[in-house]
Amino acid sequence: MNLGQLACSTGEWLRGIGPESDIVISSRIRLARNLADFPFIRRCTDIDKANIENIVRERVIKTQGLESIFYVDVADLESLDRQFLVERQLISREHAESKGARAVAIGTQENFSVMINEEDHLRVQVMKSGLDLQAAWTQINQIDDQLEQKISYAFQPDFGYLTACPTNVGTGMRVSVMLHLPALVQSRQIEKVFRSLQKISLAVRGLYGEGSQAMGDFYQISNQITLGKSEEELIKQVGDIVPVLITYERKARDFLVKESQADLFDQVRRAYGTLQNAQKISSEETMQLLSKVRMGVNLGLIKDVEISVLNKLFIDTQPAHLQIIRGEPLDTASRNIERAHYLQSHLNSKKKDGDTEKN
Amino acid sequence: MNLGQLACSTGEWLRGIGPESDIVISSRIRLARNLADFPFIRRCTDIDKANIENIVRERVIKTQGLESIFYVDVADLESLDRQFLVERQLISREHAESKGARAVAIGTQENFSVMINEEDHLRVQVMKSGLDLQAAWTQINQIDDQLEQKISYAFQPDFGYLTACPTNVGTGMRVSVMLHLPALVQSRQIEKVFRSLQKISLAVRGLYGEGSQAMGDFYQISNQITLGKSEEELIKQVGDIVPVLITYERKARDFLVKESQADLFDQVRRAYGTLQNAQKISSEETMQLLSKVRMGVNLGLIKDVEISVLNKLFIDTQPAHLQIIRGEPLDTASRNIERAHYLQSHLNSKKKDGDTEKN
Numbered sequence: 001m002n003l004g005q006l007a008c009s010t011g012e013w014l015r016g017i018g019p020e021s022d023i024v025i026s027s028r029i030r031l032a033r034n035l036a037d038f039p040f041i042r043r044c045t046d047i048d049k050a051n052i053e054n055i056v057r058e059r060v061i062k063t064q065g066l067e068s069i070f071y072v073d074v075a076d077l078e079s080l081d082r083q084f085l086v087e088r089q090l091i092s093r094e095h096a097e098s099k100g101a102r103a104v105a106i107g108t109q110e111n112f113s114v115m116i117n118e119e120d121h122l123r124v125q126v127m128k129s130g131l132d133l134q135a136a137w138t139q140i141n142q143i144d145d146q147l148e149q150k151i152s153y154a155f156q157p158d159f160g161y162l163t164a165c166p167t168n169v170g171t172g173m174r175v176s177v178m179l180h181l182p183a184l185v186q187s188r189q190i191e192k193v194f195r196s197l198q199k200i201s202l203a204v205r206g207l208y209g210e211g212s213q214a215m216g217d218f219y220q221i222s223n224q225i226t227l228g229k230s231e232e233e234l235i236k237q238v239g240d241i242v243p244v245l246i247t248y249e250r251k252a253r254d255f256l257v258k259e260s261q262a263d264l265f266d267q268v269r270r271a272y273g274t275l276q277n278a279q280k281i282s283s284e285e286t287m288q289l290l291s292k293v294r295m296g297v298n299l300g301l302i303k304d305v306e307i308s309v310l311n312k313l314f315i316d317t318q319p320a321h322l323q324i325i326r327g328e329p330l331d332t333a334s335r336n337i338e339r340a341h342y343l344q345s346h347l348n349s350k351k352k353d354g355d356t357e358k359n
Numbered sequence: 360m361n362l363g364q365l366a367c368s369t370g371e372w373l374r375g376i377g378p379e380s381d382i383v384i385s386s387r388i389r390l391a392r393n394l395a396d397f398p399f400i401r402r403c404t405d406i407d408k409a410n411i412e413n414i415v416r417e418r419v420i421k422t423q424g425l426e427s428i429f430y431v432d433v434a435d436l437e438s439l440d441r442q443f444l445v446e447r448q449l450i451s452r453e454h455a456e457s458k459g460a461r462a463v464a465i466g467t468q469e470n471f472s473v474m475i476n477e478e479d480h481l482r483v484q485v486m487k488s489g490l491d492l493q494a495a496w497t498q499i500n501q502i503d504d505q506l507e508q509k510i511s512y513a514f515q516p517d518f519g520y521l522t523a524c525p526t527n528v529g530t531g532m533r534v535s536v537m538l539h540l541p542a543l544v545q546s547r548q549i550e551k552v553f554r555s556l557q558k559i560s561l562a563v564r565g566l567y568g569e570g571s572q573a574m575g576d577f578y579q580i581s582n583q584i585t586l587g588k589s590e591e592e593l594i595k596q597v598g599d600i601v602p603v604l605i606t607y608e609r610k611a612r613d614f615l616v617k618e619s620q621a622d623l624f625d626q627v628r629r630a631y632g633t634l635q636n637a638q639k640i641s642s643e644e645t646m647q648l649l650s651k652v653r654m655g656v657n658l659g660l661i662k663d664v665e666i667s668v669l670n671k672l673f674i675d676t677q678p679a680h681l682q683i684i685r686g687e688p689l690d691t692a693s694r695n696i697e698r699a700h701y702l703q704s705h706l707n708s709k710k711k712d713g714d715t716e717k718n
Contacts, residue, residue: 262696266638277632279625337621 003081006070007316007324011088011110011127014315016307018130022298023246025178025218025311029136029235030125031144032163032172034154040164041117046100049117053101056116059150060105065142070106075099080329083320089127091115112143119164120172122147131246133175133239137231159227167224171231175238176222179245182295183252185217193248194219201225202241216287216314221245253299268296272305276347280336286317286343305347313346362440365429366675366683370447370469370486373674375666377489381657382605384537384577384670388495388594389484390503391522391531393513399523400476405459408476412460415475418509419464424501429465434458439688442679448486450474471502478523479531481506490605492534492598496590518586526583530590534597535581538604541654542611544576552607553578560584561600575646575673580604612658627655631664635706639695645676645702664706672705 018024034040035055038048057071074082074091082096091104095118102117115123124147126140154162161172168174184190194204205220221241223234256264271292275281294310296302315321317339323330326338377383393399394414397407416430433441433450441455450463454477461476474482483506485499513521520531527533543549553563564579580600582593615623630651634640640648653669655661674680676698682689685697 262639266699269636269638270633273632273636274629276636277628279628280621340625 003072003084003324004327006088006106006110007084007321009110010308010312011315012129014308014311015129016311018128018132020242020246021130021307023180023249024131024242025129025180027128027131027133027136028125028174028176028178029133029140030123030174030176031140032120032161032168032174033122033124033144033147033151034162034164035121036152036154038121041119041121042164044100044117050101052121053103053116056114056122056151057103057105059147060114060116063143063146063150065146068108070108072104072106074102074104080320080323084324087315087318087320092118092123094118095123112139114143120168122151131177131242133177133235137235141231168226170227171229171234173226173231173234174222175234176220177238177242178218178220179242179249180217180291180294181219181245181249182217182291183256184249186256187252189248189252190219193245197221197241200237200241202238215284216291218291218314253295257299264299265296265301268292268299268301272296272302272347275343278340278343280333281340281343282336283318283339286339287314290314290317309346313343317342362431362443362683363686365447365465365469366443366680368469369667369671370674371488373667373670374488375670377487377491379601379605380489380666382539382608383490383601384488384539386487386490386492386495387484387533387535387537388492388499389482389533389535390499391479391520391527391533392481392483392503392506392510393521393523394480395511395513397480400478400480401523403459403476409460411480412462412475415473415481415510416462416464418506419473419475422502422505422509424505427467429467431463431465433461433463439679439682443683446674446677446679451477451482453477454482471498473502479527481510490536490598490601492536492594496594500590527585529586530588530593532585532590532593533581534593535579536597536601537577537579538601538608539575539577539650539653540604540608541576541650542615543608545615546611548607548611549578552604556580556600559596559600561597574643575650577650577673612654616658623658624655624660627651627658627660631655631661631706634702637699637702639692640699640702641695642677642698645698646673649673649676668705672702676701 035052038044038052041049044052060069061071072085074085074095082091085091085104086093086096088110090106090110090113092115095102095104095115098118100117102115104116105114107113111128112124112126115125124140124143126136126143128136156162160170163169163172181190184193197204201224203222203224205222206215206218221238223238226234229237271289275286275289275293290310290313293302293305294307297305297307297310316325319335322335322338322342325342330338394411397403397411400408403411419428420430431444433444433454441450444450444463445452445455447469449465449469449472451474454461454463454474457477459476461474463475464473466472470487471483471485474484483499483502485495485502487495515521519529522528522531540549543552556563560583562581562583564581565574565577580597582597585593588596630648634645634648634652649669649672652661652664653666656664656666656669675684678694681694681697681701684701689697
């Protein structure tokens, strides 16, 4: 398996299935773990990092249940390939941009990945389509147990797992849910909702985690505290708030439909028309328009495109994806043209059939 | 025949045929004439106007070659119907808005009309699709000769035909050509071109003549002087400049294609996509977008719509047309929705077929 093949497949979490998948894109849990016998990454020498990578690779490959993985030496990758993995949410930006020996083991269904030598020695993450934190927890707990049989982790009974950053000490767990909230954005309620979440110690981030801007009306909600609570409590904290946010978004959508259906339908169809017809288009405009169309499909205003297709387009139209799919590097102007063609070929199948019949 | 039937037909000059019809929409000639036995309209009593209307109607109906006419008592029309005739360029705004007995005789092919009691007692006009001033002149000259056998016109050998406004004295003739000049507008050369035309005493006006704004990149070029020149000279003056303007516009289009084909194709396709998908759209936006699409079709960038369809949409999407076609009065918001639906039903036939197949 190579990155090109990965680009052609659809990650588990992009399938647009799973509970509440009209609003919840994916559920993720990640665990931060460190080897007991090495210093934290920040204090590692290059040799330490190489040793950690070697040890973890060997153990990960041999771990039961992780046989079907795609192991990628991130340090060896071109910048474009690293960016591709970031866009696919399989590694973090920090992991892509750091130095020294580092790697990622990816489940071939893309339902989990293990980053090696990110901020911590190991960052294990599991992704599920829709709202399904319980399934994510069951799977990551199994993987964690399997790895722990082979790897000696830095752990103190008083604190729990030790991590490079104090905010992760304890469970080392971050529970996050990616939500599509276009109606809350459009009705300008989103800021208020986020202020409320911060008061109960939940973090709100954009599509690519910490420091990234919210694009396409996608938001990640996750726990900020990992210490002093059990894994189940952390999952419950996030899991309990998501249905509330779903209700808010649904109410905002209902309100838009009720108060200004004509406006909404107009916006949604214009967005769809532009995506089907533009001959060059930026990544940002694409995200904005796809977001409107996604809401339109979920509200039954657009019937001839599947949510899974839109979810895939959100990922595939990003800069590195476009270049990997095309198989050659492209500058910004060429990407904007390639992106427009890619969108057309995935959204215009009927029109093309019509043309063929005529010609 | 009634106005609704007229709305369903396509006027001769909208057919999108005739020489240079990618740029020249239509060629028009109008003659201003007044009855010798009545004062000019401005000084007419209501009874004078009624008498003029009576006399002219009777003569017009009996005139050889004018048998196939549709005679409309404009004073009797609702405001909406008058606006409809203005949009269709069969009467002037002034004629629609003035008071007292007045009428219009319309050739059933809409290739000529005779306004009665406009600024002058008679305003005869002939319209041809594309650039064909000679054919327009042959036809209007015949009509004028026929009418003159039955009507005694105000004429002085020194001046020629006498008219209410001194600018029309002499031939009483205005020769005008409607041009579609989107590339000259887009490349910002249009102002320069117009200043040159004014220097040689040609007037430039928008779609609805005097005082109207240029919408959809349509411009009427016509003579300003009617005195001291023969009809043939006036036709030659306008007829000679039109090929120059056509060449300018073609060069501007070639330049756009050469220098920024991707930009141009993008703009044209986006415009087409918006017209096919908008759920509500103003008259102004419609004109702008149709103008881009019309240029796109002429440059071969859009292949699945005929120029004649676009020409008809320019007319049919105007406020009064929409209401006459729909058969009921509509406020602005309702018109914007109706306009969007009308555009879709005329531009989306393939997509609709696709949907039908699927459902």
